[in-house]
Amino acid sequence: MKPDMKEKQAHRGRTARPASPGSWLARGFVASARGLALSAEMIAQCLFTVVVLCVATLAMLGVGLYLLPGTLLGARRLASLSRRRASAWEGTGIPAPYRPRPREGSRWQWLITDPATWRDLLWLLLNPTFGWLLTLMPGALITWGLFGVVMPAVWKPILDAHSNNWYAMIHVINPATAWLCVPLGAAFMLAGVAVAPLMLRSHGRLAHFMLAPAQRAELAERVEYLTATRSDLADTRAAEIRRIERDLHDGAQARLVAMGMTLSAAERALKNSPEAAMALLVEARHNSVKALADLRDLIRGIYPPVLADRGLSEAVRALAMDSPLNVEVVNALHGRADAAVESAAYFAVSELLANVIKHAHAQHVSIDLRYQHGSLRIDVTDDGQGGANPSQGTGLHGIERRLAAFDGILAVGSPLGGPTMVSMELPCVLSSPKTSSC
């Protein structure tokens, strides 16, 4: 999802061609103004680099060690500001490259061992030394051009004060040469306006090169994520298999044993008391019905038949029909996802509905299914009391963890007083819809 976003924004930057000379000018001026603002920021970065150097020197003496984490975090802030500017102004989204803070170990160690910290510092050093060439040039060109344009008005006092006045290659000594500066100045201004967006984008690219996660860091992050979700998945699977084993053992299996015993009792009773045998046979039949009901419930919990038959949208509709709440399903899905993804999505919706019934005191629930940007998206909205918090309840957190195994995410918006909206996103591929005769 991240590279996708990056691409989209870069794309936007490239294709936004000026619609009219007016907007072309405006864009140029805005870009050069932003360049100036970025240049101003560089002053702060410059000063901060000095601070970092001082703290580093102190650290060598020992006392600076206490200041180091705070300083490095300050560097992160400045670098993050550059990242935000890059995505807002320079058409380049830059994801944060930092490693998550481990549960154990000191803050100091975490910061020092993250290569992103060192890249931040390098950025703070390089940006004020080289970056300003890109950000300041359009503003400088425009200002220099402006000076040329107003030359007829100012050449005299300047010549009087300095006895020498050059504008580019024009030696300004009389009104004629001063007027010659006007078109040249205008050309400078236009050039400044023209190159401003390009310069800003180039600076953005430089920032991206320096501040985006290095490929190795990205891979490391991915490995960490996969390791965590894999162990979650293994835990969940093991717990599910234990539950299935227990259900079979206490349910269908026990009933079949009872049935066998009842049948053998009926066999013995048949000779002496056909009536008693009859009663036992009826009991055995009842047991078989109950065993089947147990198995049906179990199967529904493993992989609901309607999901296998008809796919996610119909299975969710079936869930909605069985719910005591008034559930509306809006389906914009055409085609089917992988069985594993469908199953994860189905049980997530099923659990969310159960949550709504248990906690939300809602009357109406709406479930929205669609496929967007390579992801299956499901929104479950209820008109209940709100206040759901995934970090507190184990239910939402469990769903989140199970979705994570498919790179899925879950977002909860639940203000006190409602309404609650839970959005899920599961990256997947949809196959073409099966042709159905009904």
Place this chain on the structure above:
Amino acid sequence: MRIVIAEDLFLLREGLIRLLREYGFEVVAAVDNGPDLVPTVVRLRPDLAIVDVRLPPTFTDEGLRAALEARRQVPGLPILILSQYVEQIYARELLADGTGGIGYLLKDRVFDGDQFADAVQRVAAGGTAMDPEVIARLLARSTNDGPAGKLSRREREVLKLMAEGRSNAAIAQQLFVSERAIAKHNTAIFAKLDLAPSDDDNRRVLAVLTYLGC
């Protein structure tokens, strides 16, 4: 009565044929997959087709789709769907054309031969036989504030049996009351659910099911 069966599991198919013969029905053909069902009923024009929902080749709802297709080609063909599980969504599709002659039962119901034979008779005669589990889930849904919320407990019992497709006489027998008492309950139920009373058992059932959102 001439019956066609579509069931892929040998043991269940043979058991079903044996049971039906015991009750005096004639099984004229038994197929083991979905695609064979339609030409068979077109050729034989049976009085009833008993179809398992899950059939080869897809092992999904092949049987249900084949049954609906068969009904399109042989209009009014009574169909009894058997399944290991029941879904309201399927019940709704089966009842969609509103002409009756539809049964939808769990396979477990076959264990009670008398009741199963009764359902077979009823569906073949153009009535309906909905599995109690479908009805129970339907009614559970409308307990709180749905239309059925206005009914008394007794009325809900009557409604449940009515929705399964039982006649007044059968309901009276099951609840150990007189047929007149059932008729009185019916009037109350129809009034509370804003349904136009009708003499026709089948239309009555369909009206109830439609009203309850099936």
